[in-house]
Amino acid sequence: MPAQAFPPQFKRETHTVNGLKTTVLVAGRGDPLVFFHGAGLWHGINFALPWTEKFRVIIPIHPGFDDADDDPAMNHVHDYVMHYLDLFDALGLDKVRLVGFSLGGWLAANFAVQQTQRVERLVLVGPAGLRGKEQPKGDLFLLPPEEIPSLLVSDFDVIKPYLPDNPKDLDFMGARYREVGTLARLWWERPYDTKLPRYLHRLTMPTMLVWGEEDRLLPMQNAELWRHAIPKVEFKTFKRAGHLVLDENREAVDAVQKFLS
Amino acid sequence: MSGTVRFDFMHFMPYVHLPENHKDFHSTWVDFPNKFYDPQKGHALYQRYLAELLLAETVGFDGIVVNEHHNTAYSMMAAPNLIAAAIIPQTKTAKICVWGTPPNLEYPNRLAEEYAMLDVMSQGRLEVAFPLGTGMEYWANPINPATARARYRESIDIILQAWTQDGPTTYYGDFYTYRYLNPWPRPYQKPHPPCYIVGTGSPETVELAAKLGFGYSAVFVSKTRALELNQQLRKSSAEHGHPVRPEQLPLQVITYVAETKEKAEAEAVEHVRFFFEDALRTTPNFLAPPGYLSVAELKKRAALADKLHGGFSFDNVNESFFLAIGTADQVVEQLEEWAAKMDTNHFNILGAIGNMPHWKVVKNLTLIGQDVIPRIRANAAVERRVAAE
Numbered sequence: 001m002p003a004q005a006f007p008p009q010f011k012r013e014t015h016t017v018n019g020l021k022t023t024v025l026v027a028g029r030g031d032p033l034v035f036f037h038g039a040g041l042w043h044g045i046n047f048a049l050p051w052t053e054k055f056r057v058i059i060p061i062h063p064g065f066d067d068a069d070d071d072p073a074m075n076h077v078h079d080y081v082m083h084y085l086d087l088f089d090a091l092g093l094d095k096v097r098l099v100g101f102s103l104g105g106w107l108a109a110n111f112a113v114q115q116t117q118r119v120e121r122l123v124l125v126g127p128a129g130l131r132g133k134e135q136p137k138g139d140l141f142l143l144p145p146e147e148i149p150s151l152l153v154s155d156f157d158v159i160k161p162y163l164p165d166n167p168k169d170l171d172f173m174g175a176r177y178r179e180v181g182t183l184a185r186l187w188w189e190r191p192y193d194t195k196l197p198r199y200l201h202r203l204t205m206p207t208m209l210v211w212g213e214e215d216r217l218l219p220m221q222n223a224e225l226w227r228h229a230i231p232k233v234e235f236k237t238f239k240r241a242g243h244l245v246l247d248e249n250r251e252a253v254d255a256v257q258k259f260l261s
Numbered sequence: 262m263s264g265t266v267r268f269d270f271m272h273f274m275p276y277v278h279l280p281e282n283h284k285d286f287h288s289t290w291v292d293f294p295n296k297f298y299d300p301q302k303g304h305a306l307y308q309r310y311l312a313e314l315l316l317a318e319t320v321g322f323d324g325i326v327v328n329e330h331h332n333t334a335y336s337m338m339a340a341p342n343l344i345a346a347a348i349i350p351q352t353k354t355a356k357i358c359v360w361g362t363p364p365n366l367e368y369p370n371r372l373a374e375e376y377a378m379l380d381v382m383s384q385g386r387l388e389v390a391f392p393l394g395t396g397m398e399y400w401a402n403p404i405n406p407a408t409a410r411a412r413y414r415e416s417i418d419i420i421l422q423a424w425t426q427d428g429p430t431t432y433y434g435d436f437y438t439y440r441y442l443n444p445w446p447r448p449y450q451k452p453h454p455p456c457y458i459v460g461t462g463s464p465e466t467v468e469l470a471a472k473l474g475f476g477y478s479a480v481f482v483s484k485t486r487a488l489e490l491n492q493q494l495r496k497s498s499a500e501h502g503h504p505v506r507p508e509q510l511p512l513q514v515i516t517y518v519a520e521t522k523e524k525a526e527a528e529a530v531e532h533v534r535f536f537f538e539d540a541l542r543t544t545p546n547f548l549a550p551p552g553y554l555s556v557a558e559l560k561k562r563a564a565l566a567d568k569l570h571g572g573f574s575f576d577n578v579n580e581s582f583f584l585a586i587g588t589a590d591q592v593v594e595q596l597e598e599w600a601a602k603m604d605t606n607h608f609n610i611l612g613a614i615g616n617m618p619h620w621k622v623v624k625n626l627t628l629i630g631q632d633v634i635p636r637i638r639a640n641a642a643v644e645r646r647v648a649a650e
Contacts, residue, residue: 075408144546173563174556181552184407188551 005044005162009052010059017086021069024091025059028052033097033260034088035059036104036111038128039140039183040176041066043152043162047246047253054261055097060087062107064182066175075185077110077193084111094118097260101125101246102138102218103183106193113202122203123256125210126218126243130225131192138218139191140183145176154214154242200229208234208259210252212245234259262600262641263648264507267607268634269324269358270317270626271513274310274344275540276334277616278302288543290333290397303337310337311344313613313622315351320630324356324388326609328459329363331401335540342375349383357386360459360478363394364416365409366402369437372416373423374444376454385449390457390478391417393466397543399550407552410465412436417473424453457511462490463558471497476509478609483581484599487512491603510605514583514596516612517621518628522587528621529586529614530575536615538573589632596637606641 006012010025025045033055035048041061051057063083064070074080084107088096098119100108105127112119128138140148146167153159164172207230211223220237227235236255241248246256280297283289314325327344330336338344345357357379364372380387393413399406415434419442422430428443448454457476460466467490470477477494479487491510498505515533519525545566549559578584585595596608612629613622 141551144544168563170560170563174560177549177551177554177559178556181407181556184405184551188405188407189403 005042007044007046007049009049010045010057015087015090017083017090020063020071020083022063022083022087023061023066023068024087025061026056028055028057030055031095031097032056032058032091032093033099034093036084036098036100036108037062037065038102038104039065040179042172042175043159043244043247050250050253051257051260054257058091058093060084062104062182064185065179070178070182072185077107077186080107081111081114085115088118095120097121097123099123099125099256099260100127102128102243105129106196109196109200109203110193112205113196113199116202116204119205121260122205122207123210123259124207124226125252125256126212126215126245127209127226128191128218129193129196130222130229131190131194132222132225138222140180140217141188141191145173145180148176151216152243153248154212154240155248158248159244197225197229200226201231203230203233206234206259207232208236208256210245210256211235211237212241212243212248212252213237213239214241215243215245217243262507262597262606262637262644264606266634266638266641267324267508268322268629268637269326269356269511269607269609270314270322270613271326271328271358271360271609271611272310272314272613273328273330273335273540273611274306274337275615276303276306276337277535279334279539283539288547289335289539289541290330290543291400291547293332293334295332297334306337309619310613311347311351313619313626314344314348316623316626317612317630318352318355320626321634322355322610322626322630324358325352326358326360328360328390328392329366329398330395331398333397342379345379345387346382349379349386352383352386355386356388357383358388358390360388360390360457361392363398363413364391364420365412366394366398366404367416369416369419370423370439370442370444373420374446376420377424377444377446377448380449380454381446383449385454387448387450387454388457389454390459391475392459393463396548396550396553399553400547405552406550408436409553414469417469421453421473424448455509457509462486463554464493467494468497470494471501471503474498474501474503476505476511478511478513480513481582484583487583488603491605495604507604507606509607510603511607511609512583512599512603512605513609513611514585514599515614516584516592516596516610516629516633517586517614517625518589518592518633519624520588522591525586525588529617532615532617532621533575533578533584533586534573534615537578540615589628589636592629592633593636593640596633597640 010027013024015022061068105124106129112122238249238252245252327341329341341359429441432439458470459478462482479490495505517529585592612625
C-alpha cells in the first residue's frame, strides 16, 4: 500500500531490530501510546490523529505487513512478543499505554500478560485470537480476499477511498496476498490461541475492551470470551461501527483516549 | 530421438457424474459438496478406469501413471498408492508411476514405506514423482501452505535418507524428528526408484530437481514455457553434475486418435472442454492459498487468470498446450516434432480425457497402441542406426 495513505503528521522512522528493518510511524507529544495494528494497514491510520494531541503515538508496522521487511522465520506469537521487546528497548519505552486492534489485539494481550509492569494501561479493540464454542469466528482464510473489505465496516464509504478503483488491481492484490501469507504462518493451523486464555488473569493493569456493535468479522459475542477471562475489564461497544470500529466511530477513538488519560 | 522411446498412459479417474446444476458452483474442488458423490456410480467408474489402465499395458504402453488430488470431482485418486497396489498384480512389465503424493501431505517415513512396498511388490517397476500439490490440496489438508515448500524439501530429504542410508538413522529437522528412521521394507531398485518432480514451473522446484538429479515434468504450462523449463533444467542439472537424460523429461500430451482429423475433433473436443471448463474449474483463492506462491508469482498468475481454470476455447487451449488430436499420421508427426524440440523420448499420454466414455478411451488407446507407438519406436530406431553410422 502506498505510504501516502498515512497522514503527514506521522513521521516514518526506521529501526533495525535483531537484523530486521522495522518501520515505525510516530506523531504527537506526551507519554507513549503504542498501537498494534490488525492484519493490514491499507485502511490508513487517520483514526489515530486525535490521540496525537495528548500522546506520542507510536505505530510499529508488523514484520511482513505493508512496506515492512518480512522474516519467514517469524511463525509464532512468541516471535512477535520478542520482536516488540527488542523494539521497545531500542525506543527506550519503559512504560507504555498499549492499544491493539484485531490481530494487534491478540499480540497486545500476549505482550501484556508477559510485561505486566511495562504496560500501564491496555485497550483491546475487537481483538482476535480466542476460540468460541461455535466454529472459530474471524477466520479470514475462509473469505475470498475481494469479500474482506466490505465485511470490515458497517458503512462501506468509510474505507472506499483506501481501495483501488479496479478490484483486480495487481499491486493491491499482491500486497494483501503477502500479508495474508504472513498471517498464515501464525494462524493457518489454528486461527485462535489455545494458550492465551490460561494467562489472561495476568492482565491486572487497567484494561478496556472495545467492540463495534455491527462487527461481522468477529461478532460481538466474541467479547464475552475476553470478558470472562480478564479479571476486571471495562467494556464499551459502539453503534454504527463494524470491525473497524476506530475508523468508523469517532466516539470509540475518544473513549480510548479518555481511558488512557 | 535418442534412447528408447517410452509411452505412458495417465488417467485422472474423474468423477464424471456432475449434477445438472454444477455450473452454479464456483469450483469443482475444495468446497464442491460431496453429497454429489454417489458411491455406486463411483464403484462402476473405478471398475472401468482400472480396466482402462490395464488395457494400456496390453496395447503397448510402457507405463501407467496415477496421481493424487483431494476434495474434488476431478480425480477419484485421493490415495494413488491404493490404485497402484490394485494394478500391480494385474500387470507384468508396465512401469507403475505414482506421480504422486505431495510428500509434505504425508508423514515422510510412511510415504517412504508405501513406495518401497509398491517397488518390492512390483519387482522394481515403481517410479515416483514429488509434486508440491496444487493450491487446492492445502484447503483440504491440515498442512500450512505458508511453510509448504520448506516442509516439502525436508520431506524429500527424509525419504531419500530412508532409501539410501542403512538404518536406523536419525533425522532432526525443522518439521520432523526421527530417532529411528529405519523403514521396512526397502526399495527393490537401487539406490531407489526413479524420481521426478512434477510442477507448474516455479524456479525453486526446477532447481531442486536439478540438484537432486531428478526428472522434471511441467504440467499445465504453455508449450513455450515447458520448453524454457526443460532448457533450464538441462542447464542447472549439468551444473550440479547430473546431465539430464531424455527419458527424464516426460512430455504430457492430451492425445486422441481417430480415422480422420474431423472425426478425432468431433469425438474429443467436448471432453477436452469438460476437462478444462468443469473438471479444472476453481477459484483464484483456492488456487493460491496464503503463502503458497511468492507475491511476484501470484501477480503473474492473476494477470493470466481464467485462461486455464474455467473459460474454455478449444483454439486457445490447442494453441497453448500440448494437444495432439487427429489421425495416427498427424499424431505421430506432432509427437515427434515436440519430442525433438523438447529433447525427450518420453511421452505421458492423457488418453482418457475428461468425461470421455469408455468406448472412446478403448478406441483411442487401441489406435495409439496399434498405429502411433510402433511407428514412433521404428522411426527412433532408424534414427539411432543412422546416428550410429
